[in-house]
Amino acid sequence: MLPVHLDGSPGALETLKRAIARALGGGPAVLPFTDPALRDAMAPDEPAEPETAVVIATSGSTGAPKGVLLSARALTASAEATHARLGGPGHWLLATPAHYIGGLQVLVRSLLAGTEPAVLTGTGFRPDDFAAAAATLTGGGPRYTALVPTQLVRLLDDGGAGLAAAKTFDAIVLGAAATTPAVRERAADAGVRIVPAYGMSETASGCVYDGFPLDGVRVELADGRIRIAGDVLAHGYRGRPDLTAEAFGDGWFTTSDRGIRHDDGRLEVLGRADDMINTGGVKVSANAIERVLCAQPGVRDACVVGLPDPEWGEAVVALVVPAGEPGDLRAAVRAELGPASAPKRIEFGTELPLRGPGKIDRAAVKTRLQSGFSG
Incomplete structure (x- = not known):
């Protein structure tokens, strides 16, 4: 296996691009990484599993390291289906880290299209840098x-050169986290063409675009x-045949999503x-509560978790990022989802902690709320 340390330098990215091209043609499997501890957890000195072209290393939602094994066939199928859905091969801008599947697939798509991404x-995400890269x-x-979605919101909020650059793209694929109806509406009003995508490392990036599976992808619901x-x-x-047997079987991958x-x-x-x-013997959906909160005027983002409570068993608690003056958020949730879903406590902060490229770090949210975080 060939580990490639992405240290932010152009040379490291060029090394990764060349390594991916070789891997797609049957060369050594590639392990892109930024965290040496995560690299070591992937046992890079041991032979890669058969048919592996790329290993995507992730800490996972529980913090336990996992390495997702992707073949050249899977990566190519994803890239080709993406181009077919969007309007044909084109020119890509890499704006997310390449050691995550969303960024890595930008490189794969560019390779297959024969274009230079x-x-x-720079560090972080700044709208002016996005505009300069797009140029x-x-x-x-x-x-x-x-x-x-967090990056798109920053472009929409900035309203300057970054937003102007966003309007020049034929499609902006949004992944890693859900695209709220409010963000969809803002993008449409601004003239930005977005394509919300659902997928994960195990599906070689997004495989359901705007609610409909890509060509060659099948989706079913089981319970x-x-x-x-x-x-x-x-x-x-x-190195985890137990997890493999649990999630993969008979040609299907069972996700953790409803x-x-x-x-x-x-x-x-x-x-x-x-x-x-x-909570109090009633099961409520954190995601449903978040959707109601995010739909309210004056709310930019929200995360809802259950915290241990001596009276309720679990108390519904929310961390909200305001975008103005929110109204009565508890009343809004109560009216739409019922009293059991109404948060017992709402805290406000300037941003939600993230894990990876735009995914909310729920464990970090719980820690903040348990410690009485208030801004």
Whole structure:
């Protein structure tokens, strides 16, 4: 296995691009990383599992390291299906870290399209840097990028050169976290063409675009749990046959997410299967409460968790990022979802802690709320 340390330098990214090209052609499996401890957990000196082209190392939602095994077939199937859905091969801007699947797939798509990706440089995400990177995209054909919702919100809030650059893209794929109805509306009003995507490392990035599976991808629900099949699937976890057997079987990958299918076939993701909070003997959905909160005027973002409580067993508690003066948020939740879902406590902060590219770190939210975090 070939570990590639992405230290932020252009040389490291070039090394990764060359390594991916070789891996897609049958060369050594590639392990992109930034955290040496996570690299070591992947046992890079041991041979890679058969058919592995890339190992995506992740700490996972529980903090336990996992290495997702992706074949050249899965990576290629995902990239080709993405281009087919968006409007054909094009020029990509890499704006998310390449050691995560969303960023890595930008490199794969560019390789298959025969185009050179533009790269967002610098630390953090600044709208002016995004505009400068977008300006380096050359050549004819469609222009694409992949962002997380937090990045898009920053572009919309800035309203300057970054937003102007965002409008020049034929499609901005949004992944890693859910795109709220409010963000969808803001993007449409601003003239930014977004494509919310659902997927994960185990599906070689987004495999359901705006509610509908990509070509070659099948989706079903088993007891409300989302299951996915198709060539885009990983073939297991690095050194964890137990986890592989638990999640993969008969050509299907069983996710940790709940969903519903609408009459038109559109998939709606309702949140993780473990986001249910048992409060006073009533099970309520943290994700549903977050959706109501985020739909209220004066709310930019929200995370809801259950905290141990001597009276209720678990108390519904929310961390809210305001965007103005929120109204009576408890009343809004109570009116739409019932009294059991109304948060017992609401704290306000300037931002939600994130894990990886735009995913809310719920463990960190719990820690803050348990310690009485208030801003």
